Amino acid sequence: MISLLFSLALLQQDALPASEPPASERTVPADPSTVPEVQAEPELNRDAVLADINAYLNSIGTLRARFNQVAPDGSAAGGVLSMARPGRLRFEYDDPSPIRVIADGTTVAIEDRALETVDRVPLRSTPLWWLLKGDIDIAEDAEIVGLESEYGFLYLTLRDPSGDMQGEIMFVFAEPDYELREWFVTDALGEITRVSLSDVETGVRLNPRLFVIPEAEDRRDSRRGR
Numbered sequence: 001m002i003s004l005l006f007s008l009a010l011l012q013q014d015a016l017p018a019s020e021p022p023a024s025e026r027t028v029p030a031d032p033s034t035v036p037e038v039q040a041e042p043e044l045n046r047d048a049v050l051a052d053i054n055a056y057l058n059s060i061g062t063l064r065a066r067f068n069q070v071a072p073d074g075s076a077a078g079g080v081l082s083m084a085r086p087g088r089l090r091f092e093y094d095d096p097s098p099i100r101v102i103a104d105g106t107t108v109a110i111e112d113r114a115l116e117t118v119d120r121v122p123l124r125s126t127p128l129w130w131l132l133k134g135d136i137d138i139a140e141d142a143e144i145v146g147l148e149s150e151y152g153f154l155y156l157t158l159r160d161p162s163g164d165m166q167g168e169i170m171f172v173f174a175e176p177d178y179e180l181r182e183w184f185v186t187d188a189l190g191e192i193t194r195v196s197l198s199d200v201e202t203g204v205r206l207n208p209r210l211f212v213i214p215e216a217e218d219r220r221d222s223r224r225g226r
Contacts, residue, residue, distance in 0.1 A: 044147065044148070044149050046147055049147065049149075049154065049178070050138050050139055050144075050147075052177075052178045053138060053154075053156065053173060053178050054136050054137055054138060056173075056177065056178050056179065056180070057131065057136045057180070058135065058136050060083070060085055060202060061084070061085060061202070061203060062082075062083065062084045062085075062202065062203060062204050062205070062206050063081070063082070063083040063084075063200065063201065063202050063204070064080065064081065064082050064083075064200075064201045064204050064206065065080070065081050065197040065198065065199055065200040065201065066078065066079070066080060066081070066197065066198045066199045067079060067080070067081045067091065067195050067196065067197050067198075068195065068196045068197075068198075069193065069194070069195040070193065070194045070195070071193055072191035072192055072193060077093055077094070077097055077099075078093070078094050079091060079092045079093040079094045079097070080092045081197065082206050082210050082211075083131075083132070084206050084208075084211065085131075085132055085134070086105070086132055086133060086134035087103060087104070087105030087106070087123065087132050087133075087134070088103055088104060088105055088132070088210075088211035089101075089102070089103040089108075089128060089131075089132060089211070090102050090103070090210045090211060098112050098113040098114035098115075099111070099112055099113075100113070102210075102211060102212070102213050103123055103128055103132060103211065104211050104212065104213050105123070105211070106122065106123055107120050107121070107122060107123060107213060108120070108121055108122070108123050108126050108128060109213040111213075111214055118213065118214060118215065120213070124164060124165075125164045125165050126165065127165065127169045127183070127185050129141075129165070130142060130158060130169070138156070138158070142158040142159065142160065142161065143158065143159040143160070143161040144156070144157070144158060145157040145158060145159050145168055146170075149175065152174065152175050153172055153173065153174060153175060153181070154172070154173040154174075154175055154178060155170055155171070155172055155173075156170065156171045156172075156173065157169070157170045157171075158170075158171070166187065166188035167185065167186045167187040167188050168185075168186050169183055169184065169185050169186070170183060170184045170186075171183045172184075181196075182194065182195075182196055183195070
């Protein structure tokens with residue numbers, strides 16, 4: 001279950017059209033288990049680009065959207081994402097999945113309602129940290145592995161310099177406003193997960209209870225009428 005936290009991905013463009021677009025118009029590979037290979041365009045002002053990305057991410061207060069997640073084996077799942085920066089997030093998977101992923105500001109938990117379990121890891125040790133921390137500064141927060149621009153999209157690949165989070169993550173931003181559209185998470189085993197969003201709303205009111213991590217024993221006790 002904990003490995004799922006390192007496979008989470010967030011924020012992508014709307015679903016691709018049924019007909020395959022020309023290669024020059026693709027922002028992601030046809031195979032969702034591979035990270036796109038990009039050719040860097042010249043004269044990219046790294047400092048200016050990172051400043052714009054920081055400004056965009058820090059401008060997000062609350063967000064709600066539909067998400068679609070593609071796992072390394074090609075299986076897909078969807079649901080509703082709710083986010084309240086700093087620190088709080090919830091992935092509510094559609095039925096029949098019993099899974100919820102909740103970040104409460106310091107901890108990220110995977111709740112499995114079928115097994116009545118709740119597994120936890122520190123928020124800082126997951127890719128969610130780079131989106132949810134209070135004051136995002138990419139150059140300070142991460143090791144920048146790659147920064148490339150191609151066909152109107154910016155590809156930013158990050159790694160955790162502390163080593164607490166293994167693997168790496170590639171964010172895909174739409175130019176010129178650097179709106180975050182997608183990320184690919186590559187875990188320590190080289191497996192890649194992709195999650196996309198649609199119907200994105202920002203500045204929405206969200207119930208604070210969405211971000212409360214349940215206690216597994218409390219849930220069992222309440223079922224037994226204790």
